[in-house]
Amino acid sequence: MTEATGAPVLELTGVDTFYGRAQILSEVSLEVRRSEVVALLGRNGAGKSTTIKSIIGLVRPAKGEISFEGKPIQGLESFQISRLGLGYVPEDRRVFTSLTVAENLEVGRQPRRENAPEWTHDKLFALFPNLAAMSDRLGGLMSGGEQQMLTIARTLMGNPTTILLDEPSEGLAPVIVEQVAKTILDLKAQGLSILLSEQNLHLSTLVSDRAYIIEKGRIRYEGSMAELAENEEIRAAYLMV
Amino acid sequence: MSAAPHERAPVLEVESLSKAFGGVQAVERVSFTLSSSELLAMIGPNGAGKTTCFNMLNGQLRPDAGAVRLNGRSILGLRPQSIWRLGVGRTFQITATFVSMTVRENVQMALINYHRRSRALWRPAKNHYIDEAMTLLERVGMDRQYDRACGVLAYGDLKRVELAIALANDPKLLLMDEPTAGMAPRERMELMQLTAEIVHERGIAVLFTEHDMDVVFAHADRIMVLDRGELISEGPPMAVRSNKKVQEIYLGSGAAHGVEIS
Amino acid sequence: MADFIVSLLTGLSSAAAMFLVASGLSIIFGVTRIVNFAHGSFYMLGAYIGYTLVQAIGSTGIGFWAAVLIAAVAVGLIGVVMEILLLRRIYKAPELFQLIATFGVILVIQDVTLWVWGPEDLVGPQAPGLKGAVFILGKPLPEYDLALIAISPLVLLGLWALFKLTRWGTLVRAATQDRQMVAALGVNQRWLFTGVLFLGSALAGLGGAVQIPKGGADLLMDFNILAAAFVVVVVGGMGSIFGAFWAALLFGILQTFGIQILPNSTLVLMFLVMAVVLIFRPWGLLGIPESVLQIPSGPPERPLRPALPRVRALAGAACAVLLALPIVHLVFPEVVGTFTLVLVIEIMVFVLFAAALHFIMGPGGMVSFGHAAYFGGGAYAAALLVKFADAPFELAFWAAPVGGALLAFLFGWFCVRLSGVYFAMLTLAFAQIAWAFVFQDMPGSVLKTFGIADEYGAPLKITGGDDGLNDIWPSQWASARVSYYYITVGLSVAALWIMRRILYAPFGYTLRAGRDSPLRAAAIGIDLTRHRWLAFAISGAFTGLAGSLFLFSKGSIFPTTLEIARSFDALLMVLLGGVQSLFGPIFGAAALTWLNDLFSVLSYWRFLLGVTIIALVLLLPQGLAGFAGTRLGRRLRLARPEEMAT
Known part of the structure; x- marks a missing residue:
């Protein structure tokens, strides 16, 4: 894997997030550089999704700084953050089930951006051939794997420079997970930066440059994915492999 | 254990089970048997008909055709409650507990209902079946957290509570829908280990779905593969794993689940 | 043609x-x-x-x-x-x-x-x-x-x-x-x-x-x-504009022809059609199944625990004050006047009403928009028994809880199959049917079609329509202000205690189980529909009891007791009090009855009440009882420290 360079595109510094009175994140700091795939690993409830949601503005961090392309984004509304070119692919897919595939894509559409690849329906259908054949199908009538592809495509319609991918492999057949892995590498090749929250270590190993391990809301490990793949002790300690 | 599981009298016999939704054949003539103490994994692509199968087995859905027998007795057409009482338990992919109750109260609810005391109006619920509930919690290792609210438990602990709840009706057959979804790799193995131990102690038959192939290959005695509602392969893990068709539609190259396929 | x-x-x-x-x-x-x-x-x-x-x-x-x-x-x-x-x-x-x-x-x-x-x-x-x-x-x-x-x-x-x-x-x-x-x-x-x-x-x-x-x-x-709009939306299917269109046409035509056939019952007709449609198509004509309007949003309710010592002491003190008031009244009438006793009677009636509604709404998650039906319905049952069977107070009084229970049993059979907004709307519809039944004196009209009428050929007055039923008082022994005060306080406190016991018993837990996770409840073999039905009837009985206390304190009863506005009052009391707390309805009912009383002398009291309600919603989103869970409430030891997630 090529080592990404330059200033971080996305940077979290000392982020604390609460749900009600319960503290979910404590001083989370991490960064994603341009054209880099960074894995955020940890088990359910460790704080992966909350980290992602804190970045995209779906939950408000109580403390800390989040900057994207050098601009502070903490405290902004989700739609403002998204319009800066930060795409979000949620866990559980959240396809608009009563809308057709084409309409789902339309919801994600945003004007093109200078520093990002521009996506059109045709280009997306080339990347996801399955979707092309069912552009008039309702989102609710698709299988889990098809829905996962649709959510990624929907986010790409916003022409993002960076994507937050929250547990894309959850509940998918191995063969579909492989497809997700291919897609991630494709996007990386086009210059996109990706923060990938995952449980599936196999998938993460296939696609990521670097990795963070989060447990009980704290970052416990940071290093290259290759390093982590070799370091059985850390994997055993934090990932309970 | 003296005999291999599949040589004993089957707990569950399914014959030609079929179900269509609005012209789409969700499950088509699926047949299999399952013996006590046996763990049978049902795998297949999303939308292959696994959930529909489960829903027909526990009575939530009425099959279009086919037969389902539990210990030789047909349970087709019975209401879900009756099937549960005959000893068919179920766990879900997403955790489903009573969040406004404590761990022990969750198990007590299952016991209260099993003993048909759910319409009692006077004696406080939490004084019912305390010992039985604690025994079950002890078995899954949750006895020390008995008084905590289920709403604040860690995910892995919730899964154990659900296992204890599922044991309250003294099940003969457990239907487990992705029992380890959302867990860390070692947690998955530990939960399945625990499940396997309990299953062998009590002679329970288990049918489970799972997308984590590590879990499936480590714990399933047998695997059946569903695709578009049809049973396309069935057998011991090694045989299913090397089946070309299964690799093509479901397992892939193995890269995404770290299994080397020869 | x-x-x-x-x-x-x-x-x-x-x-x-x-x-x-x-x-x-x-x-x-x-x-x-x-x-x-x-x-x-x-x-x-x-x-x-x-x-x-x-x-x-x-x-x-x-x-x-x-x-x-x-x-x-x-x-x-x-x-x-x-x-x-x-x-x-x-x-x-x-x-x-x-x-x-x-x-x-x-x-x-x-x-x-x-x-x-x-x-x-x-x-x-x-x-x-x-x-x-x-x-x-x-x-x-x-x-x-x-x-x-x-x-x-x-x-x-x-x-x-x-x-x-x-x-x-x-x-x-x-x-x-x-x-x-x-x-x-x-x-x-x-x-x-x-x-x-x-x-x-x-x-x-x-x-x-x-x-x-x-x-x-x-x-x-x-x-x-x-x-009418609610009915159209529900029959058409929530969120479906085409559904609303067809439903509006259906009801427009129904109304026009209904007036010609049954001049007095177009409303009833409309709600009957809705009930029938919902039984066969629970999500309306063109609606899609969804479950909305569920109560738990925000943090999950906490487990039921025995009341804290300080809360018990406060409840005991409140009971003592309630018992002592009439004595103070007799000794120092200038300190505690008749007016106070009347107000407390009214408050206790509505506390009981609100608690009975909360019984299904909080633990059961069933939001009834039409609970006035059992309040007024019960009261009418008692009043009719007095008017037409000359029943003594001691007997007629209990006709209200029985009547409330039976009515809830009947209506509940249809309602408990549904959930969320559809449940709410169907309860509203049945309440409107009950209201129209009384308001339009349907028994009189029906008797007339069988040829039974007064000497001028007009329908007999049974429910009395708009005029209501008057002059219905308790027996001699119970009619003095102080006696009736003790009857009201005694019965409502006892009823509150019984409801609390039921909620702590397996039955109450089963209700909460069904609310927390219908999926899990079904998986452990709970027949949710039956439990919800029974709970609905129990709630109807206690609501009817409140109606009875109300009837004999006023001496008369009018169709307004079955109105939508009355149902909403009860809903408001439960929500303002805090739906997650068993004490909530008590606070809510007391506060709202008192506020109503305070504002009612003013000319623009609705405006004031409306503004107060909006302010409360903005300031206390957990309801009045939510106060116990605040920092201050915890410090006063009204609530346990919060349990932290792991």
Whole structure:
């Protein structure tokens, strides 16, 4: 894997997030550089999704700084953050089930951006051939794997420079997970930066440059994915492999 | 254990089970048997008909055709409650507990209902079946957290509570829908280990779905593969794993689940 | 034949206003998930504003229609103001709380309208250019009716195009399902919501304005249309505009023909049709199954624990004060006057009513919009027994809880199969049927069809209709103020205690199990429908008991005790008190009864009450009982420290 360079595109510094009175994140700091795939690993409830949601503005961090392309984004509304070119692919897919595939894509559409690849329906259908054949199908009538592809495509319609991918492999057949892995590498090749929250270590190993391990809301490990793949002790300690 | 599981009298016999939704054949003539103490994994692509199968087995859905027998007795057409009482338990992919109750109260609810005391109006619920509930919690290792609210438990602990709840009706057959979804790799193995131990102690038959192939290959005695509602392969893990068709539609190259396929 | 066609067309024309209001309600609910109770008020405002504008500029055809459109836009803007000032702050609050806030808006608009336009009914001018009539097979039909008939399909077509063909429409439909996700995809959902509120409110305003030439404007329009609009939306299917269209047509025609066949029972007919439709199609004609309006949003309810020592002591102290009051009254009448005893009796009646509603609403998660049916229904059962069977007080008194239970048992059989908004609406429908039954003295009408009538051939007075039933008092021993006070306090405290026991017993836990996770409840073999049905009947019994105490404290009973407004009062008490706490309804009922009493001497009391309700919603989103869970409440040891997640 090529080592990404330059200033971080996305940077979290000392982020604390609460749900009600319960503290979910404590001083989370991490960064994603341009054209880099960074894995955020940890088990359910460790704080992966909350980290992602804190970045995209779906939950408000109580403390800390989040900057994207050098601009502070903490405290902004989700739609403002998204319009800066930060795409979000949620866990559980959240396809608009009563809308057709084409309409789902339309919801994600945003004007093109200078520093990002521009996506059109045709280009997306080339990347996801399955979707092309069912552009008039309702989102609710698709299988889990098809829905996962649709959510990624929907986010790409916003022409993002960076994507937050929250547990894309959850509940998918191995063969579909492989497809997700291919897609991630494709996007990386086009210059996109990706923060990938995952449980599936196999998938993460296939696609990521670097990795963070989060447990009980704290970052416990940071290093290259290759390093982590070799370091059985850390994997055993934090990932309970 | 003296005999291999599949040589004993089957707990569950399914014959030609079929179900269509609005012209789409969700499950088509699926047949299999399952013996006590046996763990049978049902795998297949999303939308292959696994959930529909489960829903027909526990009575939530009425099959279009086919037969389902539990210990030789047909349970087709019975209401879900009756099937549960005959000893068919179920766990879900997403955790489903009573969040406004404590761990022990969750198990007590299952016991209260099993003993048909759910319409009692006077004696406080939490004084019912305390010992039985604690025994079950002890078995899954949750006895020390008995008084905590289920709403604040860690995910892995919730899964154990659900296992204890599922044991309250003294099940003969457990239907487990992705029992380890959302867990860390070692947690998955530990939960399945625990499940396997309990299953062998009590002679329970288990049918489970799972997308984590590590879990499936480590714990399933047998695997059946569903695709578009049809049973396309069935057998011991090694045989299913090397089946070309299964690799093509479901397992892939193995890269995404770290299994080397020869 | 001519009669038939003209009636049919009249029916279609009367469907117009109903469709406009219902489609607006449906659109707002679909996107914001807020059941906008103030929607009927927007309709009323449309009529009043339209009236004023038509007076000013409506002398020509163009001027008239311009006035109608401006009225619609004006009401749309009022909706926008409500969205920005109120709803935006409470989108994250539990859904039912939002409903309460819009209920506050109803009260405010009622008094503002009264203040601006006065109490008289306004008679609408005819539409210029459409004053004549066309003749169909020799029968006259007003030209304006034809205009009204044309409006519905035009609006329907416009809405369809807006939602299906524009990007805005696509975004709105997406937001209907998952607003967070829409925002995370870069859409400013705030303005989407504001736009939807504008559209929905403007449709209500348009509905009010176009019907001026037929019905004018009056202060009762808001509640009258609200019930009808709810029925149309529910029968059509929540969120389905086409459903609302067909349902409005159905009811328009039903009303026209209903008047000819059963002059007194069009309302009953409408609600009966709704009940039948929902039994066969629980999600309405064109609705899709979904479960909405569930109570748990925000943090999950905490496990039931025995009351803390300090809370027990407070409850004991409150009981002691209640018992001591009459003694103080006898010794120092100037300190505790008769008035105080009367107020406490009233408070205890409503505490019991609210607690009985909370019994199914909190632990059971069943939000009844029509609990007045069992309150008033029970009371009427007792009153009728006194009037027509000369039953003694001691016997008649218990007829109310029995009657309440039986009525709840009957209605409940239909309702408990549904959940969420559909459950709420069906309970509302049954309450309206019960109300109409009493208000229109249906027993009298029915007897008349069997030839039983008074000497002039008029129907016998059974329920007494509007006049109610009077002169129903307790026996001698119980009729003194202090005796009746002790009866009320004793019975209601005992009833509260019994309900509490039941909620702590397996039965109550089973209810909560079904509310927490229907999936798991079914998986451990709980027959939820049966438990919910039984709970509904138990709640009906205690509600009937409250009705009985109410009846014999007033000595008379009127159809108003079964009104929607009465049901909403109870709902308000539970929600203001805090639905997650068993003490909630007690606080809510006491506070609201007291506030009602305090404000009722003022001329614009609705306005004040409305503002108070809105303020409470904004300031105490967990209800009054939520105070115990606040930092201060914890320090006073009214609640346990919070359990931390791992």
